[in-house]
Amino acid sequence: MRRECIAKIFGACPTIPDSEKTLPVYYITCPEVTINFAHFPVTPTGKEVTLIEQATGKCVKNAEVVEPPTYLCKGDGKWTLPTGACKCKAGFEPDFEKQTCNVCPSGKFKSEVGDNLCQPCPEHSKAPSSGFSECTCDNDYYRAPSDPKNMSCTQPPSAPQNLSLNFVDQSTVMLSWTLPDRLGGRIDTVYRIKCDACTAGIVQYTPNAEIFNDTKVTITGLNAVTTYRFQVFAENGVSHLSTKTNPEYADLTVTTEASIVSSITNVRITSVKSSEITLIWEAPVVDGDVENEIETYEVRCFPRGDMDYSNSSSILTKDLTATFTGLMQRTEYGLQVRAKSKRGWGAYSPVIFKTTGQVFKTAYVGDDDGFRLQLVAGGIVAIVVVIAAAIVLTVVFLKSRSNDECNKKQPSDCDTLEYRNGEVKLKRTDDTIIYRNRGSSRTYIDPHTYEDPNQAVREFAREIDAGCITIEAIIGGGEFGDVCKGKLKMNGIDIDVAIKTLKAGSLENPGTISNGSFDYGSIRTS
Structure with missing residues (x-):
């Protein structure tokens, strides 16, 4: 607090004759101050001692407003209740004692506005001069847009290893591989499958053509006796930033097997109960070739809507009939049959859909067998009715005769x-x-x-x-x-x-x- 002539405050005091001199007027002011990285100039107090003047501060150099800084000047010339603040910019760290923002030196960075101090550059990056808000990656190293600035720079992975063929028939191929030798310092590796001769929309990949956190794939819908080349790429979050024109991959050439001569025909349902379905079929016609002789049949059962067969169950049999038990009641199931010869598996028969019965297990029989069974059942019922009627008539006749004799x-x-x-x-x-x-x-x-x-x-x-x-x-x-x-x-x-x-x-x-x-x-x- 200090006292000054008004003229001195607002300009030089002129020379006043002694006859015109009056009593001097003094003002009370709050002194110049810097707080929360904001500078507040000298501020006069209010006209009354009880009045409070609010002053707005100005950010110090290399700082920016986070919340408008204010300070209250009381009537006694003292500051009170500072609010808001300024923070040091990215690339500058705060000196709280001196209330200044100092530039980050070479080899360090500060990525955001705030009170954080400058940090050393992460691995595989550098800050060649001062004031860096992000360290630049070394050659062949990259940082994805979603990566934090304090994360090390990373690389694309190398090619998958040990790509192998696990299974092949006339329409299906199963592949597997092991992890790349170099993951590039990341954990978001994705494997992308590419097939040069596969028909889009027909060939299906399970679980998908792009696989995360898995090292195997099943490819279906292929043509028999056809050669395919499969490429498996390993990619991660910085692969698209790589300057390499030829990404690394593993490849494998596979030829599918030949189909059997004929497919399964005349598949039909013979019995349906509450949790059980029985079906039969006819054996495919073979041309006498030993290679085409049927070794076994596979019968597949799956709920309608489960077209990826994730909830399917299968039965292997050498007979021409199969029964699925333990099914859910009143549920529609799809059923297919295929045969296997020495040349491999044949194609599945067309899907037959059938709904299981209710809890009281009312039986269902197929169309042909059901008609014959209905004829037999009808005949039996007719015979039983005739016999029962004959017995009743005989009993009535004997009773009537007995009563007549009794009455005599x-x-x-x-x-x-x-x-x-x-x-x-x-x-x-x-x-x-x-x-x-x-x-x-x-x-x-x-x-x-x-x-x-x-x-x-x-x-x-x-x-x-x-x-x-x-x-x-x-x-x-x-x-x-x-x-x-x-x-x-x-x-x-x-x-x-x-x-x-x-x-x-x-x-x-x-x-x-x-x-x-x-x-x-x-x-x-x-």
């Missing part, structure tokens, strides 16, 4: 249960014998010893609750009405009984003579 006998010859108008009459007779329960014993009664048979009925017949009788089915017919099968519940035990319903108009008295016959031992219940 004395009523005591047939045990019946009569139901009419809510009443049930139980007849427990056997010829001339009536049994009457007395505790656990049964006493023999001869009704003919009674002068009046009705008296015997009245003494030894008893009423049975109709709720104890259950009618189950009609088993015949008689003179008095329908004869039914049912159960009598006595003492908690169900007893099989015959139940005879009386026709409308029959006499109420169970002990009456009907058509010259008498129902002995009738028991009337309500």
Whole structure:
């Protein structure tokens, strides 16, 4: 803080006559200062002691604004609350004590604005003079645009090693190789496959024509008995920056095998269940050439949509049929068959799609076999129906005849249960014998010893609750009405009984003579 004449502050003070001299006026100022790499000049305070003046700073040399620097000048001439800052530019490092930005010396660099110090150049790069924000790469070394500035310069990889043929048939080739001898200091190596005679859109590469982090490829869709040259390039993030006109690669020439004479024909589905499919096919026709004789068949099964066969399963068999089990229910599967001779594998048959059944395993049969099976099944069903009808007619005839014979006998010859108008009459007779329960014993009664048979009925017949009788089915017919099968519940035990319903108009008295016959031992219940 200091006091000065206003005129001295704003210019030279003129000579004033003594008669015109007045009292001097003084101002309080905040002094010149440099903070956060920003310079603030001398700043007068406000008119009142309580007022605060805000000053805006200016970045020091080789620094740039990160956030506008400000400083508050109080009424007592002191600075307070600095905000914002300037930072040293790329290629310059800060001196915090002197509040200056110093240039990076030769061999060092600083890649961005900030408070970082200059760093030595990374491997395979150099900074030949001062003030470098990025070190330049040595000859034949490169830095990709996405590489950080403090990363070493790198090179393209060398060619893959030990390129080998793992498998070949008439349409498929499998290749493998080992890592290049020199990866160039990077870990982003990609292998690119090139085929000089492959037809675009037909030949397929698995996993792809450009492979990362793998050293094998399967190529399909090739022609039989055709020579192909395959080149495998190793590339990384700086390969496109290389000045070499002939990139390194490994190459291999392969001739595909001959196809078998004929393909599989007449492939058809014979059975489909909830998790099982069975198919059959016909053997291909061979011309007698030993080389074309079929050694084995391969059957392939895969879900629809999985055309790269990553979820396929295969069966090798010498038979002309195969069954896939453990399949997912209600899922559509594609099935193909191919044959192998000494010359190699033949082409797959056209895809047949079929959907598995539901959980209750309803069987499906193929078209031809299914029609024959339906005829056989229909015939069996017809025979069973005829036999069942004959048995039913025979049983009905025998029951009717038995009931007619029973009706011609004395009523005591047939045990019946009569139901009419809510009443049930139980007849427990056997010829001339009536049994009457007395505790656990049964006493023999001869009704003919009674002068009046009705008296015997009245003494030894008893009423049975109709709720104890259950009618189950009609088993015949008689003179008095329908004869039914049912159960009598006595003492908690169900007893099989015959139940005879009386026709409308029959006499109420169970002990009456009907058509010259008498129902002995009738028991009337309500």
